[in-house]
Amino acid sequence: MKSPDAIVIGAGIVGASCALSLTNAGLNVLIIDRGSVSSGTTGAGEGNILVSDKEPGPELTLALRSRDLWFEMQEDVGDYFELEAKGGVVVARHDDSALLNLAYHQREHGVDARVVGQAELHNLEPYLHPEFHSGVFYPQDAQCQPMLAAAHLIRTVISRGGQFVSQAKVTEVLVKDSQVYGIQTSKGKFLAPVVVNATGTWAGEIARMAGSDLPIAPRRGFILVTEPAPQYIFHKVYDSDYVVNVASSDADLQTSTVVEGTRSGTILIGASRERVGFDGSKNIEILRKLAAQATSLFPVLRDVQLLRAYHGFRPYAPDHLPVVGEDAQVKGLWHSAGHEGAGIGLAPGSAALITDEILGRPSFMDASAFSPARFAMAKV
Amino acid sequence: MSNDISFFFNGEKFTGTKGQSIAAALIANGQRELRRTRFGEEPRSIFCGIGICFDCVVTIDGVANQRACLIEISSDMKVESSL
């Protein structure tokens, strides 16, 4: 095996995007995962590529660029992962002032956010509960099938000379004189001067193996999946409470519903957020809340049957921003992790940032807000 | 008292016996095909017969995806093949 220029740990959407971007920049890349492709949180993700739920700031800048990069990736790799600019509709249940204010500021930062009144709203979503009288339409919101996307990105990396070793658990990160030089895995040792940690929720473990530290923790989320139904829902529709939840650090359960139809006819209803470690036990009360919220948005869903529910663990950092950049202590160790509930949307943008930094070339934005060094600074 | 019950399948009137499932009553009448599949539009009938496989799903009085092998016929029930 030719010794690679860079190793990417993690075959989720973040690792796959990163591997493709590094490959396209001319590096020979080796991808390592302890399972197979998409066996982590990516396999539980819903595939929303949202700009609508981001407040102005570095994450919105990243989200906007990342959204466009998704379409560039599709041109590069092929139309295999159901990428579609479906558009999002955000509705306010009670008071719409916060929503309209957010839309106003988002527009100033380049988001296409169109305030819609009663008639237009119900034109966009004819089955929406009549009590909703205003909302914001976000044509840029898109979606993809994240597991297929990760698989096709990796397939493309391999076709361009890269490699993927699955079922290889990383057990050690090899560091000498504060410089990384490879990894030890259950399938042997692999050497490279650059190691990218794209292990999502588990990124803290890899950082510790290198003698460093990353405060990334799991946040549980549930999704309900219904039987195939006629097309009742035409965009991603969610309650403006969702935006408040996304930015919250309250450990208690919060639910706010995002409802959308899929190509296969099933309807997805997400997503609760709670900080409960890696507890995988089901909580029927959460399913009930999600169902109640979804049917209050779309009463027609009352007769649609729930088929299954599943959960995943979103990787999150204390300040709810992703961690993208070189490790504060170990040279050559790069992190792209902690994307929480937006890892699919933010994956290609993060990949572009990491690639630019590794190659020392200018990038589309200042990434210091995402730097791993910010936690070390917070401690001091 | 007669045990015969009539119901409608895709608009056509059928008669079965009290206690029979929709699927059983239709098969007894020589109507094996219960629906067409979503993608391939292939005809489907019952398969497991006990509510496990969902091959037999029909729309009953407007409610979709009901298992015809489990639900008993009732008077004037309207059963449809498609969504």
Added chain:
Amino acid sequence: MIIVVGAGPAGLAAAKSAASKGCHVTVIDSQARGGGQYWRHQTEVYGYKSNRSADYLNELQQNKLITHITGAQVWSAEKLGDGYQLNYLQGGVEKKISAQKIILTTGAYDRTLPFPGWTTSGVMTPGGAQSLLKGHGVVAGKTIVVSGTGPFLLPVATALATNGARVEIIEAQSPLRWALSPLALLLNPGKFPELIHYASAILRLKIKVSFGSAVTGYNDGEVDISKVRSNLSIRKKNVRSAPADVVATGWGFLPDVTLGGILGCAQTLDRDETVIFAVDREQRANVQNIWIAGEATGIGGADLALVEGAIAGLSAAGSKISVALIWKRFTKRLFARALQRSYPVGAGWQEWLADETVICRCEEVSCQEIIESVQELGAEDARTSKLFTRAGMGLCQGRVCSRNVSDIVAGTTKCAVSRNERLAASNRPIAAPISLGVLGDGIAG
């Protein structure tokens, strides 16, 4: 109070024995009548009879300590205080019931294997044909080929023939395999009259029987019959064809482990890699105050289900289990093991498939798509293949296809299916579909 989920042989035996010790028992079952999959008599149906069912069904109706909730599908269960709450649907309404002790006897359903043409109307499981007849008084067809493997083909074939169908049996295994289990036969002498009963019925009803053969295709009202080896790979393809308006095809049973899985009861793999519950000497699951009996702890038929149910009922009632009962279970389990040895289901059936053969009936996913998900996209297990192809994501939630998908993925990667993959495939958070309206209305408080 003790709740028994399932009114089949195991559940009825559990209720009867617990009630005999003075306990109040509530039996809850999704069917309109008691009896489970085997004792479902709407009409009197031909079959080998031991007249046991009447005793148990009478007990269910007459014993004042036993309440029977019918037409009640338990869709979920949760721990509540030091007991359990079961949430069930009855006539479109959600209801809740709780108790400190639960006995799960959720039974099993037919295992099926795909072949070209198996999605055609007219192909069904033997259990399906049997339930049409027993439960609804309908003979599935005029000319019926009963195929697959196992002793269950006999009651189905003879019942159909007695009711006027022309029947042929295609059994994949050779009866000589019973020679592998002499002790089991010796300890279960009660099985001989049953065997003689079916053998003479087959002669009398002129049912043609072939061994070492399988239906490997169905098209235009004709089945293709191939000679197969004991691992089900093809020895000689399409040796003959036969007319059939119905093909009843089954390969033993798969336990329904959903509800116990939701309650966190530990599962394990049986010798033939079927997912079953792990229980102790008294049929206790590893979760406190839950007992499991019948097919859900290993396929063994009604006789074993009755003994296991009785043990579970006594144990839940706090009574001692007699050595005689334990010995009886031992001999029946020995027989169940002999069944596995005599009627194995190897992976050779994959040779029967064409590229376009549908594997996941709900989402219409073909064999080719599953193989491509492995070869082109890097799926290495059924879960990943499912995420790529949707196989197993449909209405039945993989109950029919997930084991077959695992086997096809393993056949393509040339790696054995891992224990974890088998166990994970049976993990379903919801035991039956529930409408979002009803679900949301059930919010506590």
